[in-house]
Amino acid sequence: MTDPTQRDAFEQLMLPHLDDAFNLARWLTGNRSDAEDVVQEAYLKALKHFATYRGPEARAWLLTIVRRCCFSWLKVNRSQQLTFMEDEAIAEIAGRPTVVALHPKAVETPETQLNDKERRKHLNSAVENLPLAYREVVVLRDLQGLSYKEIAEIAEIPIGTVMSRLARGRDHLLKHLEQRLGGEVAHGL
Amino acid sequence: MDCDRIATLLNAYIDGELDLSGTLTLEGHLAHCRSCKEKHDRLANLTADLRNSLERYPAPADLRERMTLMLATRPLPQPALPPEARGSDLVVVPMARQERDRGAGSRKWGRRQFLALAASIAGVAVVSGATTYWLMPHAEGHGMAEEVVASHIRSLMASHLTDIASADQHTVKPWFDGKVDVAPTVADYSTQGFALMGGRLDYLDRRPVAALVYRHRAHLINMFACPVLAGEERETKPEALSIRGYNVLYWTAGDVTYWAVSDVAPADLQTFRNLVQEATASRG
Numbered sequence: 087m088t089d090p091t092q093r094d095a096f097e098q099l100m101l102p103h104l105d106d107a108f109n110l111a112r113w114l115t116g117n118r119s120d121a122e123d124v125v126q127e128a129y130l131k132a133l134k135h136f137a138t139y140r141g142p143e144a145r146a147w148l149l150t151i152v153r154r155c156c157f158s159w160l161k162v163n164r165s166q167q168l169t170f171m172e173d174e175a176i177a178e179i180a181g182r183p184t185v186v187a188l189h190p191k192a193v194e195t196p197e198t199q200l201n202d203k204e205r206r207k208h209l210n211s212a213v214e215n216l217p218l219a220y221r222e223v224v225v226l227r228d229l230q231g232l233s234y235k236e237i238a239e240i241a242e243i244p245i246g247t248v249m250s251r252l253a254r255g256r257d258h259l260l261k262h263l264e265q266r267l268g269g270e271v272a273h274g275l
Numbered sequence: 276m277d278c279d280r281i282a283t284l285l286n287a288y289i290d291g292e293l294d295l296s297g298t299l300t301l302e303g304h305l306a307h308c309r310s311c312k313e314k315h316d317r318l319a320n321l322t323a324d325l326r327n328s329l330e331r332y333p334a335p336a337d338l339r340e341r342m343t344l345m346l347a348t349r350p351l352p353q354p355a356l357p358p359e360a361r362g363s364d365l366v367v368v369p370m371a372r373q374e375r376d377r378g379a380g381s382r383k384w385g386r387r388q389f390l391a392l393a394a395s396i397a398g399v400a401v402v403s404g405a406t407t408y409w410l411m412p413h414a415e416g417h418g419m420a421e422e423v424v425a426s427h428i429r430s431l432m433a434s435h436l437t438d439i440a441s442a443d444q445h446t447v448k449p450w451f452d453g454k455v456d457v458a459p460t461v462a463d464y465s466t467q468g469f470a471l472m473g474g475r476l477d478y479l480d481r482r483p484v485a486a487l488v489y490r491h492r493a494h495l496i497n498m499f500a501c502p503v504l505a506g507e508e509r510e511t512k513p514e515a516l517s518i519r520g521y522n523v524l525y526w527t528a529g530d531v532t533y534w535a536v537s538d539v540a541p542a543d544l545q546t547f548r549n550l551v552q553e554a555t556a557s558r559g
Contacts, residue, residue, distance in 0.1 A: 094493055095431045097346050098538050102520020104342060108334035122338045129342055141432050142425065145519065206328045213329060227290065228325035234292045253286045260321055 096136050099144040100129065106145060106230060107152045113225045114156040116214065120163070128155040146236045153222070153240055160218070167218045212262050220255030223248055281311050289319050419534070420525075422479050424518045426486070427497045427536040430475065436495070437473030437488050447474045451485045457531045459485045459500030462554040469496065469547050479534075489547070496537040496547060503530050513548060515541055524548050528555045 107128060111121035128151045132139075139147055160168055213224060226237045238245045281304055287293045288301050305312045430436050439450045448461040454476055463471035469489045477486040479499055489496040513526035524544045525534045533551060535544055 093346065094495070097493070098431050098495065099428060101342065101346070102538055104334040104339060105331075105520075108338065109332045112332040118332070118335065121332070122335065125334070125338060126341060126345070129345065133346070139432075142428060144428065209324060209328045210330050213325070224325065225329070228322055229329045229331065231326075234287070234290070249287050249292075250283060252290070253283050256286060256318060256321055259325075260317055263321075264317075 092136065096133055099139075099141075100132060100148050103145045103148050107148055109230065110149055110152055110222075110225060111156055113213075113229075114153070114218070114222060115159060116164075120159065124155045124159050125152060128152040131155065143236065143239075146232070146239050149226075149232075149240045150242070208263065208266060209259075212259050212266075216255055216258060220251055220258060223251045224255045224259070227252055278308065278311055281308070282314065285311070285315055285318055289315070289322055419480060420516050420518055420523045423497075423499060423523055423525075423534045423536050424521050426477055426479060426499070427521060430477075430486070430488070430497055431495065436475065438475045440473035442471045442473075444471065447471065447487070450474060451476075455483050455485045455500070457485075457500055457502040459487060459498070459531065459533070460528075460551060460555040460558060461487060462551075464489070464547070464550045464554075467546075467550055468492070469550060491537070491539050491543060491547065494537055494539045496535055496539060496544070498547075498551070499534040499536075501532045501534065503527060503532055513545075515544075517541075526552070528552065 104125070107125050108121055111124045111128070112118060115121045115124060128148070131154075132148055132151050135151075141147075157168070213221060216224065222241060223237055226232045226240060227234075232240070234245050234248045237248045241248065243251075281301065284293060284297060284301050288298060293301065305315055439447055441447050442463055442465070444461040444463055448458065451458055451461075451474060461471070461474070465471065469491050472488040472490050472495075475486040475488065477484055477499060479501060482502070484502075485500045487498045487500075489498065513524060516523040521536055521538055522541050522544050523534065523536045524541075525532060526548060527533070533548075535548060535551075537544060539547075
């Protein structure tokens with residue numbers, strides 16, 4: 087892609103979504119510096135394959151690439167999470183309930199009187215500890231506000247799966263948070 | 276419908292993704308099933324909490340700088356470096372974009388270009404930096420502005436930026452005659468940094484409108500001229516919005532509402548609007 091017009095088009099279509107790209111990578115990799123590397127790699131890939139971009143949803147197209155790069159990174163650096171994701175998917179197909187073990191560091195003593203800052207902290211930590219398959223749909227939907235159709239495109243899964251993963255992910259969050267913070271959790275954040 | 280099936284549909288309902296018949300079925304069920312109604316309320320609270328409380332991580336400024344540098348350098352064939360630049364830290368520095376756009380013959384790399392580039396990068400970081408982006412008023416539900424942004428993006432994608440490519444206002448303005456209801460103010464502001472590139476016929480708000488294309492440094496600005504219909508409220512106070520990373524500014528002059536959209540900084544867009552307003556005023 088050496089044509090300056092193409093390059094300008096890429097810049098104007100893709101750079102405005104840098105915050106969204108970074109946010110997704112940050113939530114999937116779990117830390118800032120890896121997210122930066124992944125996003126940079128994703129933009130390079132996007133630039134290389136810009137000729138295949140048919141629009142009009144630049145954000146979904148870019149985020150699909152960002153997500154793929156995240157998963158390549160996870161495969162090398164966090165393979166346990168991916169194995170777990172496959173288990174989740176199998177359980178989902180079989181219609182079995184899955185047991186979710188949240189990360190031990192998230193388990194603290196229950197408190198009912200928490201200030202807003204602490205509640206936010208618990209909510210964020212609960213999402214951070216969600217299995218990857220649920221975490222990504224929750225972040226894409228509840229934080230980035232994408233439609234089911236866009237999420238299906240980005241995560242490369244059917245819309246029905248988007249719906250069921252969101253349902254399960256949110257169920258996990260409800261159970262976890264209500265157990266941790268008492269029945270009032272979801273009503274005061 | 277049994278409660279198990281309802282549980283899955285509840286999420287789609289809360290997310291506004293359920294179709295009409297599903298919505299009706301679900302609402303019928305919620306009206307008489309206490310436990311599903313309670314589940315609905317818990318889920319609705321949770322999604323609201325997630326939306327409000329989950330951390331948004333904006334792209335760090337240094338990442339943005341690296342991306343901008345990468346875009347400026349990467350796709351270009353490697354220029355032969357002058358000997359004095361070899362081995363110095365200036366090797367990695369690309370030419371300032373303006374130089375390239377002019378097709379400058381001299382490809383000398385020096386401190387001046389470096390400073391020019393550094394300045395343009397700083398500009399970008401401030402312009403579309405995370406803070407600006409998140410602090411801008413949300414434009415959800417602003418149908419017209421969404422349309423304007425969509426048109427802007429479409430114009431960048433296809434090879435259909437201009438129907439009439441000319442920097443001459445006397446060529447561009449008559450081209451619109453008979454094609455649109457209201458004629459825009461056409462002027463070239465290249466001495467002020469906004470060069471007229473041409474015009475295009477576009478379709479906004481269910482009618483054909485004139486679109487003018489300007490270039491500000493490496494950025495394109497689309498300006499649409501939409502007629503203010505009889506009985507429509509005339510809003511003369513300019514409004515600025517940010518939609519999906521693009522800045523939109525609109526204002527009304529006489530019978531025309533102008534919409535300017537671009538990824539330039541909001542301040543640059545305002546400068547542009549001032550120029551158009553002055554030109555409009557001077558022509559009565």
